[in-house]
């Protein structure tokens with residue numbers, strides 16, 4: 260069954276959802292297309308009323324939205340509430356700024372006059388992951404609805420209650436039917452939707468494997484796509500970093516969402532003079548996390564999102580060790596019901612170890628010691644991924660110089676990663692292409708139309 264809520268805390272099946280029939284899918288596409296015909300002509304102010312109302316509802320019913328996140332994918336309840344609040348901020352941000360971001364742009368020319376107008380593409384398909392079940396949807400829906408597009412979303416199979424809650428949110432906020440549609444559909448149906456002439460663009464957030472399939476399908480059909488894929492972000496510690504604060508951020512960067520973030524700190528690269536001290540403190544802090552019910556405020560270590568995610572990660576760790584890595588901490592499931600894994604540290608990962616190139620999506624840290632900052636940059640860049648990364652140092656100017664040498668879409672100095680409505684988010688290399696959030700996020704699926712006026716007598 261593709262769309263099923265299973266609580267990873269105890270393995271219990273909570274709810275199962277039927278997939279749409281082809282006929283139901285066709286009706287949904289038709290509703291979306293006819294909604295676009297009117298939604299595109301609604302004023303920015305009119306759209307903003309709906310989007311801001313959705314933000315207000317999320318804030319008002321924060322616990323109601325947070326609960327299914329924790330139940331379906333095991334996020335600690337406090338972090339689930341944080342995600343709801345952040346999603347509401349994203350909705351408000353686009354409600355308040357979309358008109359300014361998409362205002363016609365006047366070009367200064369040598370002769371004649373020209374303007375660039377932004378107009379919506381039409382119906383868009385978003386394919387989204389489970390790790391931030393609302394935040395990912397908000398990043399896609401808010402800018403596009405404000406731009407005049409309408410959106411259809413195929414959410415991950417393991418978070419159907421969240422998918423359903425987010426769809427109902429839009430109706431509660433007064434959006435017309437078809438403005439936001441949740442699609443519980445098969446991969447084959449996704450292929451059909453991408454090819455459908457009513458669909459004008461595709462945004463995927465997910466794994467590289469899914470990225471290859473979805474981008475190929477979009478390409479075959481000459482549709483624009485954006486890809487927000489995985490990462491293996493470097494967390495670089497220079498010899499002058501504030502050790503205690505850096506270790507606190509290292510734990511946060513590794514363990515937020517139980518390590519299941521595209522921009523989680525995944526490779527810890529520490530300069531020799533601090534390496535032993537850092538490792539000792541980091542190991543102690545990770546070992547102190549207490550597994551428990553993610554619904555309890557006091558729990559510091561939740562389960563992974565599912566049993567299959569746990570098995571995949573344990574297998575990656577075993578293969579890393581079989582290929583020469585040294586296990587410093589953890590490496591096993593926790594002896595209790597649910598998809599719990601001990602926080603894990605691996606070191607001695609050589610470039611010929613498959614682990615060197617893989618994304619570890621969970622509480623597994625890869626530790627590297629290096630002699631100097633040049634080696635740190637070289638190692639950080641020796642990756643197929645190019646999403647984020649961070650540098651810890653008391654010398655901010657030095658941090659900025661190193662940041663410019665790192666081949667990723669985002670680098671953070673003195674904190675591991677960050678996201679906010681006004682910060683662009685996106686990667687390069689196998690981490691994908693295109694941006695979400697900030698002004699950049701609203702320009703992805705709009706037609707930048709040139710309108711030039713010349714004197715009819717200006718014959719060349």
Ligand code: NAP
Nearest residue numbers: 387388389414415416446449465466469472487488489521
């Ligand atoms: P995933 O397995 O690729 O799934 C992502 C979405 O794509 C799900 O809705 C999934 O549906 C769907 N999907 C996968 N293969 C498909 C196919 N062949 N045809 C149609 N739909 C397909 O990734 P995940 O495990 O959910 O998420 C984790 C990955 O996402 C990690 O690599 C993480 O780094 C990345 N991520 C990136 C960002 C970013 O902004 N760069 C943010 C968050 C996560 P089903 O669930 O039904 O399989």
